[in-house]
Amino acid sequence: MKIIRQLFLLLPALLFSLLTLAQSKPVEMADTMRSNGRIYVVVAVALTIMAGLILYVFRLDRKISRLEKESN
Amino acid sequence: MTNEKNYMHKSWWKLLAVVLLTYTVIAGFLGPVPHLPLLQETIRNLYFHVCMWFAMMILFTVSVVNSIRYLRTFNLKYDIYARQFAVVAIVFGILGYSTGAIWASYTWADPNKPAANSFSTIARDPKLIGAAIALLVYFAYLILRDSVQDMDKKARISAVYNIFAYAILFPSIWILPRILPSLHPGNDGENPALDVKNDIDSGMRTVFYPAVIGWTLLGVWIATLKIRFSLLKEKKMSA
Numbered sequence: 094m095k096i097i098r099q100l101f102l103l104l105p106a107l108l109f110s111l112l113t114l115a116q117s118k119p120v121e122m123a124d125t126m127r128s129n130g131r132i133y134v135v136v137a138v139a140l141t142i143m144a145g146l147i148l149y150v151f152r153l154d155r156k157i158s159r160l161e162k163e164s165n
Numbered sequence: 166m167t168n169e170k171n172y173m174h175k176s177w178w179k180l181l182a183v184v185l186l187t188y189t190v191i192a193g194f195l196g197p198v199p200h201l202p203l204l205q206e207t208i209r210n211l212y213f214h215v216c217m218w219f220a221m222m223i224l225f226t227v228s229v230v231n232s233i234r235y236l237r238t239f240n241l242k243y244d245i246y247a248r249q250f251a252v253v254a255i256v257f258g259i260l261g262y263s264t265g266a267i268w269a270s271y272t273w274a275d276p277n278k279p280a281a282n283s284f285s286t287i288a289r290d291p292k293l294i295g296a297a298i299a300l301l302v303y304f305a306y307l308i309l310r311d312s313v314q315d316m317d318k319k320a321r322i323s324a325v326y327n328i329f330a331y332a333i334l335f336p337s338i339w340i341l342p343r344i345l346p347s348l349h350p351g352n353d354g355e356n357p358a359l360d361v362k363n364d365i366d367s368g369m370r371t372v373f374y375p376a377v378i379g380w381t382l383l384g385v386w387i388a389t390l391k392i393r394f395s396l397l398k399e400k401k402m403s404a
Binding site: 132135136154 | 174179183186191195386393394401
């Protein structure tokens, strides 16, 4: 009898802990780009501009190298 | 003026520039910065605005060294070097000036006054006037250079002028704004924006110094492309 009463007391405690477990665990998704006030989006934009400019300079370098080879 | 292979054709330092600039963008936006009133997140401009001026000063120094080399050897190659490094330095200077104008209008301006009133206060700041004088002196360098027709005379006059321009550069951007009251950091005998006690924490240096090197190398890259193109043009004209 004593054991049954103890189990009854345990039941709400178990239920409560289960409830908090469900609440404290948000659904984890691949949301890097949406976290931190979406600063990662700004980083991505700045990196794209950087990459574009560097690609442009790199292509200029290649073109001038070819011209130099032709003139030698 | 031959097209010998030199550092301009090496690729390791160009790669280094790309790596450092990528690091600057990522760490510059995401890295930790001190929380300061008024400045807030704009302190990250240290990695961009301040680096423009550092790159400008280094490129002007390279330019004046090449002018001196020209005057010692009278080799026209060095004259082309000096001219192209100066042009890229001017571009960096204009970028530094305009980014500084944007930054100042959100941190120095009095939010209770209309924008035009604040602008008149900001525009009178000695640091801005000093930077404007320095840039105008270098604009005059380009005008002077391009107004002389004779090749040797052009090279000689502009090389001598470049040395004078360099001599006025540092007083006008470093000494003059420190003597007069200025809103710009670095007024009371401290280092502008590099004061660990008041402005930045030492963690910001781990991004700032790589950023200076990265931006400078990008400037050198563009300048060497212009030099190589000019040398090709000279070669074609003399052939």
